[in-house]
Amino acid sequence: MVNSLIATLFLLLLHSHSLATRYNGNQAEETKQFPSAMEEACKIVEKTVNAEMCKRKRFPLEWGGDPGDPNGQGLTWRANFAAANCYEGAKESVGFHSDRLTTIGPYPTIASLSLGTQYSYLFFD
Amino acid sequence: MNDSPEDTDTLLALIRSLLPDNITPSQESLLDALVQTDGDVEKAAEIISKQRLNSKRKRKVSLDSWLTHTTASSNDANGPSSSLQSRLGSESPNKKPRSASCTSTTKVASDLPLSRPVKPVDNLLEILRQPPLRVSDVATGTSVPRLPPLTLSNPSLVAQHTPCTHHLGILPAELACRLFYTMLREARDWPRNKWWLFDRLVESPHRSSLYTRHPAEGKDEAAWQGITRAW
Numbered sequence: 001m002v003n004s005l006i007a008t009l010f011l012l013l014l015h016s017h018s019l020a021t022r023y024n025g026n027q028a029e030e031t032k033q034f035p036s037a038m039e040e041a042c043k044i045v046e047k048t049v050n051a052e053m054c055k056r057k058r059f060p061l062e063w064g065g066d067p068g069d070p071n072g073q074g075l076t077w078r079a080n081f082a083a084a085n086c087y088e089g090a091k092e093s094v095g096f097h098s099d100r101l102t103t104i105g106p107y108p109t110i111a112s113l114s115l116g117t118q119y120s121y122l123f124f125d
Numbered sequence: 126m127n128d129s130p131e132d133t134d135t136l137l138a139l140i141r142s143l144l145p146d147n148i149t150p151s152q153e154s155l156l157d158a159l160v161q162t163d164g165d166v167e168k169a170a171e172i173i174s175k176q177r178l179n180s181k182r183k184r185k186v187s188l189d190s191w192l193t194h195t196t197a198s199s200n201d202a203n204g205p206s207s208s209l210q211s212r213l214g215s216e217s218p219n220k221k222p223r224s225a226s227c228t229s230t231t232k233v234a235s236d237l238p239l240s241r242p243v244k245p246v247d248n249l250l251e252i253l254r255q256p257p258l259r260v261s262d263v264a265t266g267t268s269v270p271r272l273p274p275l276t277l278s279n280p281s282l283v284a285q286h287t288p289c290t291h292h293l294g295i296l297p298a299e300l301a302c303r304l305f306y307t308m309l310r311e312a313r314d315w316p317r318n319k320w321w322l323f324d325r326l327v328e329s330p331h332r333s334s335l336y337t338r339h340p341a342e343g344k345d346e347a348a349w350q351g352i353t354r355a356w
Contacts, residue, residue, distance in 0.1 A: 009308050032336045035311070037304040041296055042338065052290050082336040086312040094331055113295070115305040122274060123287065 006089040008119040011038070013045055013079035013111040014104055015063065034082065042079050045111045050075050053109065062107040077109050087119060133159075136166055143170035148177055 034042065053076055058064070065076035104110075114121070131139070137155050143166060144150070150158075150173050158169035277283045283291035296304065315332035 007309055007312075009305060009312070011308065032311075032334060034336050034338050035304075035307050037300065037307045038336065039338070040300055041304050044296060044300075048292055048295060080338045082338075084308060084312070084315070084334050084336060086309070086315060086332045088331075094329060115301060115308070 006117055008087045008117045009113075009115040010085040010087075010119075010121075011041075011113040011115070012083040012085070013042060013113065014081050014083070014108060015078055016081045016104055038082065041113065042082075045113060046075055046077065046079060049077050049109060049111050053077060059107040061105075063105050063109075079111065089117075136164065139166040140170045140173070143167060144174060148174060150177075 063077075065078070112121075133156075136159055137152070140155055140158070154173060154176070155169070158172045159166075161172060162168035275286060277286055277291075280291040280293060283289055294301075311334070312332050315334040317332055318329035319326055320329075321327070
C-alpha cells in the first residue's frame with residue numbers, strides 16, 4: 001500500500017535509441033505501457049521541452065530527432081520511455097547515484113515530472 | 126694500457142673488472158666514461174665509482190633534509206652518516222626506543238658533533254600528511270573548495286545555475302491529480318531495486334518501474350514488445 005499523503009513520484013521521460021538495452025543492468029520483468037494520463041501529460045511535456053530546446057545551442061552529437069517518425073509532428077525530442085520512481089516519505093530517499101543508461105545517446109534531454117509531496121532533489125557535477 | 130689497441134668490448138670488460146662487485150653500471154655509462162677519459166680504463170673506472178658515491182649521497186641528503194625541514198647547506202656538515210634514523214634516536218634519547226635499529230644508531234649519532242639545534246621529529250605522520258588547505262589555493266582554483274549545496278528555489282535560479290529549466294505547474298491541475306493517483310495505484314506493484322553490495326543483498330529505499338510509450342503507428346508491435354523485454 002502506498003500512502004498518498006506522503007508520496008512523491010518522479011517520472012523521468014526520455015528518448016531511448018536502442019532496441020537492446022537495459023536499465024541499470026536489470027532485465028525488466030514485464031512490459032508496461034504508458035497509462036492514458038501519462039500519455040496526455042507526455043504530450044504537454046514534449047511541447048514545453050521542444051520550445052526550450054529551440055532557444056538553445058545544440059551540441060554536435062546531440063540527437064536531432066527522427067524525420068521519419070509518422071507521429072513526430074516535427075518535434076525534435078520525443079519521449080518513448082519513462083522511468084517511474086516512487087518515494088514514500090522523507091525516510092525513503094536514495095543517495096547520490098547515476099543511472100547507467102547507455103542507450104540515450106550523448107547530451108540526452110530528460111524531462112523529470114514531479115508529482116505529490118514536496119521533495120528535495122539534489123544534483124552534483 | 127693506453128697504447129694497446131683494444132676493441133671496445135675488451136675495454137668495457139676491463140673497466141668492469143676494475144670496479145668493485147657491488148657496482149654494476151649500465152653499458153651506456155661505461156661508454157660515456159670511456160669517451161670522457163679518451164679510452165683510459167683506469168680513469169673511467171674511477172669516474173664511475175665516484176658517480177655512484179655522489180648519487181648515493183645526494184639522494185640521502187635530499188630525503189633527510191625534507192623530513193627534518195633543514196637547509197641543504199647545513200646537511201653537508203654532517204655528511205651521509207646523519208641518516209633519519211640516527212637523528213630520531215639522538216634527539217629523543219630519553220624516550221622509549223622505537224625499534225631495535227633505533228637504539229643501535231643512537232650511539233653513532235651521539236658521537237657526531239651537533240652543530241645546530243634540530244627540531245625533534247616525534248610523529249612522522251605529521252610530516253607526511255597532506256599540506257593544509259591555503260586560501261591562495263582556493264583563489265587560484267588549484268583545489269576544490271567545499272561549498273554547501275546551492276538551494277535553487279525558483280525557476281530563474283534553476284536556469285541560472287544549471288543546464289535545466291524548471292516549469293512549475295506544467296500540467297493542468299485535473300490532469301496532474303489524475304496522473305498522480307493513476308501512478309500511485311500502479312506503484313503498489315513496482316519492485317524495489319535489489320543489488321549486491323559488499324557481499325550483501327541490499328534493497329533500494331524506493332520503488333521504481335519502467336514504461337514504454339504506446340507503439341507508434343507504422344512500427345511493428347512485436348518488435349516494440351521485444352524492446353521493452355530487453356530493458
